[in-house]
Amino acid sequence: MDVSQYLEIFLDESNEHLQNLNTQILSLEQEPDNMDTINEIFRAAHSLKGMAGTMGYKRMQNLTHDMENVFSEVRNGNITVKAYMIDVLFQCLDALEEYTANIRENADEGTNDNEPLIKQLNEILEGAGDEDGADAAAAPAAEEEAPAAAPAADVGDRKWLEIKLGDSERTVLKEALKQSKGVYGLTVKVQESCILKAARAFLVFKAIEETSEIIMSNPSAQDIEDEKFDLDFSLIVVSDASLEQVLSAARGVSEIEDVIGDEVDPNQSEAPAQEQHKAEPSKEEQAQKPEEHPAEQPAPVAVATAPAVASSAKAPTKGKKKGDEKKPATGKPVVNRTVRVDIEKLDTLMNLVSELIIAKNSLVSASAVSGTSSTAVNEQIEYLESVTTSLHESVMKVRMVPIESTVSKFPRMVRDLQKSLGKKMELYMSGEETELDRTVVDEIGDPLMHLLRNSADHGLESAEVRKERGKPEVGSIFLEAYQDGNNVVIEVRDDGNGIDTEAVRNKAIEKGIITPEQAENMSEKDSVDLLFHAGFSTAKVVSDVSGRGVGLDVVKSKIEALSGEVEVKTKLGEGSSWIIRLPLTLAIIQALMVDIGNEKYAISLGSIQTIEDISPQDVKLVQAKEVIQLRDLVIPLIRLNEILDIESKKDSSENLVVVVVKKGDKLAGLVVDELIGQQEIVIKSLGRYISKCKIISGATVLGDGEVALILDANTLI
């Protein structure tokens, strides 16, 4: 069977699991005893293995398998979590990430077997034996629970005994037994001469499913469907019918040689795990309780109905919480109430909404022009207007995702930086739930990473220096995200050295970016802005963390490409903060329409501060530039008609209409002829062909079908 159609889903989910693993292992490092975390890790590793196996990525499967073994031992309490182990596990995650990256690029996992890693993992596993001899014996038993649990040692033809029951399956089976249903293990043998094995297997499945429910199969249903089995396969079923009935139903399928089966006792297979605890009287009771729990922990639904065990009171609540947010991979009947949607489909939807808004605007202006507007028509138009606005908002919301998916990899990164830079630091994150347009979230990762690395490498001082300066030895980096009006602000802050503007200027002179004379007249702010100059790097030594001089200018251009902006605040000796401001929405904005000469322009409402009526006498000259004074602020005037080469319709003696726009801390007054009004506009690109014009950020189609250009206030200031 062709699995390529699942590739996207596979990649998506693998990334999710890897991310999850990263986060969880990180928290495991903090609290090595947290059973919830260990279980979560185990689950994620297990699903990853299963997915890789299904997709036929053997190397990935092998690596995850060995990782899973380690987690399984940790879960069983045979291995204690150590720093060395965490390091190896992180390396494994990196290797897995490499596999997925390879798969994404050429649908192939690559040829790296990562043998050293597998060896290290196995060493950790063996280490468990040395450490705790008694447990080592129990370990393999625990790992292959079913065979150990089988009363008869020889599995022989009864291959269903090899099926490893997961936690949720076991719960389901127990539940079935309670309802006095039969739980049977079956092994179906197909005749050697059979050509279409998969088809036969399918018929067997179908025959059995008439009376029973198939809980598990070995190989997996997917493999059976793909004919990835030899001559037999095994099933665990729950049935209302008797074993004989089930067997004969299966035997009824032609080309089936034989079906053998027996009743299965799910409680039995659990035995070794419990025995193991008994064999460990030295351990405290406290530790035991959660360890017993894995079996009771799976999907929340299952927990709710599971037979109450003495100590389950605490675990279900925990399991539930975790389960709800992390989507347990093994959970069976959990109804997932989300849908994965291709971003392209959302784009199409968005475009249609845009068209609708344009059509609505046309209707508004048509009814105004034709003069036929009655109250009824107006009412309906207003209603339509509110519907389209909320439709737009809903579609935008659908496209919004929390930035968590991007920022959750940073704690791991900072941990690695800490080791490679030999500095102590701590990352504090807040506002991970802040939402942004999906495309923005995807793009914002790299710039943020640059900034964090920058803070870690250039910002924070070494522990000794920090001590001298009376700061805590451990440096702090903050990553804070929050919504501010129509913008989302992401701030990267550190309590390090701050930016030495003197050093920056000297470096810039050295690099020939500015002349010494220019440097003398430079304000602090301008000096800081030099950092964003292409080819600038103040690091004295090029480290592998930063200092290649490609960082900050890339950060800036990337964020500007997303119509955002970066601002730096710094104080020498106290730290610096990098503030990224991003627009909430990209496609549709509220704008102020203005008239300049005979042309109409749109200015984004987000950048407008106030609108002023200024008499010509109040315009003063400073350094031959026109300014106005507004509530103690001196604001430069920009005459749009001059910049846009338009004849103004207004007489020079008339009062000026000034739109005060804001970019960061800077203000400027744009002089326009007349205000038309506020309008919701759909941003359309001018296309590649007209890209030279920087002051125009796009165009929009007005209600009457005319095109109006959108002024980019940021480039005017």
Place this chain on the structure above:
Amino acid sequence: MEELKVVGETTQFIVIKLGDEQYGIDIKYIDNIVRMQHITRVPKVDAYLKGVINLRGEVIPVMSIRIKMGLEPDVETKSTRIIILKLEQHGTIGVIVDEVKEVVTLENDQIEKIAYDSKDEKDSFLCGIGKCDGGLISLLDLNSVVLENM
């Protein structure tokens, strides 16, 4: 891209008029032909870029072949049209023409290629000359027509 096909094959051209001269545009690059409409001027761009128009909700740049070729500026008449071209490299672009006349089918032996070493500035916009009943048709090399001025 304007490599003309093997002998025996035919190419269809739309014949347009700019002043007194007839030009041909390969039909495969033509997306649409619309009447002259209001063009929104875009500031700070080259003079031959007349601005943008709204074509069924899409914003499309429009250029003047006349200005690009150094002819007299366009005079809008009843027959003025905007031809919407779809080019791989440049996307969708509208060009203003005085008049759209007809569609002609030219056998490849009716097309005379123009040597590339031609020094004449105006000729560099052409990729060949077609001969048919209506006289000579200068075949436009669209890529060099829309190419940005250096």
